[in-house]
Amino acid sequence: MKVVNLKQAILQAWKERWSDYQWAINMKRFFPRGATWDILNLAEALLEQAMIGPSPNPLILSYLKYAISSQMVSYSTVLTAISKFDDFSRDLCVQSLLEIMDMFCDRLSCHGKAEECISLCRALLSALTWFLRCATFYAEKVKEPLEQAAAENQLKMCLERLEKVLSSTKNRALIHIAKLEETSSWSTVEQSLVKLGENLNNLGSSPLRSQADDCVSLIKSIPTMLSVHSEQLNKTGFPTVHAVVLLEGTMNLTGETQPLVEQLMMVKRMQRIPSPLFVLEIWKACFVGLIECPEGTEELKWTAFTFLKMPQVLVKLKKYPQGDKDFTEDVNCAFEFLLKLTPLLDKADQRCNCNCMSLLLQECSKQGLLSEANMNNLIDKRAADKENSPSLKSAENANIQPNPGLILRAEPTVTNILKTMDADHSKSPEGLLGVLGHMLSGKSLDLLLAAAAATGKLKSFARKFVKLNEFTKQITGEISKSGPVRALLFDISFLMLCHVAQTYGSEV
Structure with a gap:
């Protein structure tokens, strides 16, 4: 059967009961490489077919979930497709849509051009409207005695997801942009x-009323995110800087530092922000992002962004004319202000299981942003504050190595690995196999990739993997001992490339 359109391909998959991965393989065979799945509206087509009956089609939904997990479709197109569903009387369909949102709403991100990032903002705004319509529908149904229990259950599920989306400062910032x-x-x-x-x-x-009121309050606070309410806030609060840093840390870890530097300098000049408060706002945003990010790979990304990329950004900011002022003194002053935000620092320390301030100060000193005397003075002040802070160590996390320390140690390792991969391994590839094997142990690969991304070396890393992959295919039919080694190198380099593409986007 020749496939002529997307709907026909989906129906064929359903009729023949393809598994999700079999469906993905066939879809790539049916359609040309030039068109992306977002342009073809794959997410919308899948949802349209899955939601035809009174209950969702589980097989077609599994295709959509696979497409989301494998990044065949972007989060923005999925949110946009969901926001077009308006038959809230089909409870099971609504439940399925809410479960799909659970897959990614706490880690919304976008790999691509500025237009695609704006599309994510708009899609999130559409999803917010959909949530409100959904909540209104079930709140109205509650007054009907026969429908009350079911309506309350549906409303509870809807409000839980809405609160989860709105509780993230980053998500509210994205909605504000939209x-x-x-x-x-x-x-x-x-x-x-x-x-x-x-x-x-x-x-x-009821508790549902309280939860709904909380959601409404969060939504009403969105327009005022960048507003100035008082003279005091005008002097010390600059949410635009906060928003720029959060967007960069969430969506563009692999990007060049110079565009971010220029954006920050533009905000600084337009709002006439004093340098110490400007640097303070940058660090506040970094710590908030570190505290709020989900566990796993996203946490490693934020850690690398805070401890590796932002010090590099400040190094470039230092080169801009500062008048008669010394930028290192401004950085020192910013850290003095930051020390007064004890709850923020304590929360970050608890999340990361270490003294974040101390590690950050040491990295800034290494980059020439702080004198050694100022660094030691600030470290001592933080140590004195921490005497009254909650204990970091517990029976559960005592043996867990803190991510900031691991990331900082991974950064020089990245450079060494790149040098190792540049060497000629044609005669004895076993040494390279040992290096790659070490990279795959535990979470070493994710640490190294995060460090590489934050320092602008991820593309270099990916190129080395591609080169290695091609190198292992050059000599075929070997009977020598190096044959199995080459096969292993091919498999490992291929899997690493897949992991890089899945975590940071295929454009890397």
């Missing part, structure tokens, strides 16, 4: 809030 881009869409959100408010009285004083 609001600035599309004021008409924000008007729709405001109208939806009014309709939801009219139906909240049906909930009485």
Whole structure:
């Protein structure tokens, strides 16, 4: 059967009961390489077919989940497709859509051009409107005696996901960007809030009412994220810097530092931010991102961003004219201010299981951003503050090595590995196999990739893997001892490349 369109391909897969990975392989065979799945609206096509009946089609939904997990489709197209579903009377379909959102709403990111990042912001705004319509529908159904229990259960699931999305400062910042881009869409959100408010009285004083009120408050706070409310805030708070840093740390770890430096300098000049408060805001944003990021790979990315990339950004900021002022003194002053934010530092220390401030100060000193005397003075002050802080060590995490220390140690290792891979291994590839084997132990690979991404060496890393992969294919049919070694090198380098593409995007 010749496939002529996306819908036909999906129906064929369903009729023949293809598994998810079999479906993905066949889809890539059916369609040309030039068109991306987002351009073909794959996410929308899958959801449209999955939601035809009163309950979702589990097989077609499994295709969508596979497409999300393997990054065949972007988060923005999935959110946009979900926001187009409006038959909230089909409870099982709504539940499935909420479960799909669970897959990625706590780690929204975007690998690509600025336009794609803006698309994610707009899609999140559309999803917010969808959440509000969904909550309004079930809040209205609560007043019907026969529907009350089911409606309350559906409303509970909806509000839990909405609160999860809104509890992230990063997500609210993305929605704020979309609001600035599309004021008409924000008007729709405001109208939806009014309709939801009219139906909240049906909930009485239940926990659901309290949860809904919390969500409404968070939504209403979004337009004021970049506003100045008081003279005090005008002097010390600069949320634009916070938003720029959070966006960069979340979406563009692999990007060059110079564009970020230029963006930050533009904000500094436009808002006339004093240098010490400017640097303070950068570090505050880094620590907030470190505290809020999900565990696993995202945590390693944020750690590398905070402890490796941002000191490099400050080194470039140092080169801009500062008038008569010494930038190192501004950095020292910023850290003095940061020391006063004890709860923030304590929370970061608990999350990372180490003294984050001390490690950051040492890295800044190494980069020439702080004098040794100022560094030691700040470290001593933080040590004195920590005497009254919650204990970091517990029975569970006493043996866990802190990620910041591992990331800082991984950075020079990246350079050494790149040099090792440049050497000629045609005669004795066993040594290289040992190096790659060491990289695969534990979470070493993720640590090294995060360090490479933060220091601008990830593309170099990927090129070396490609070169190694090609090198192992040059000599075929070997009977010598190096034959199995070459086969292993091919497998390992291929899997590493796949992991890099899945974690940081194929454009790397």
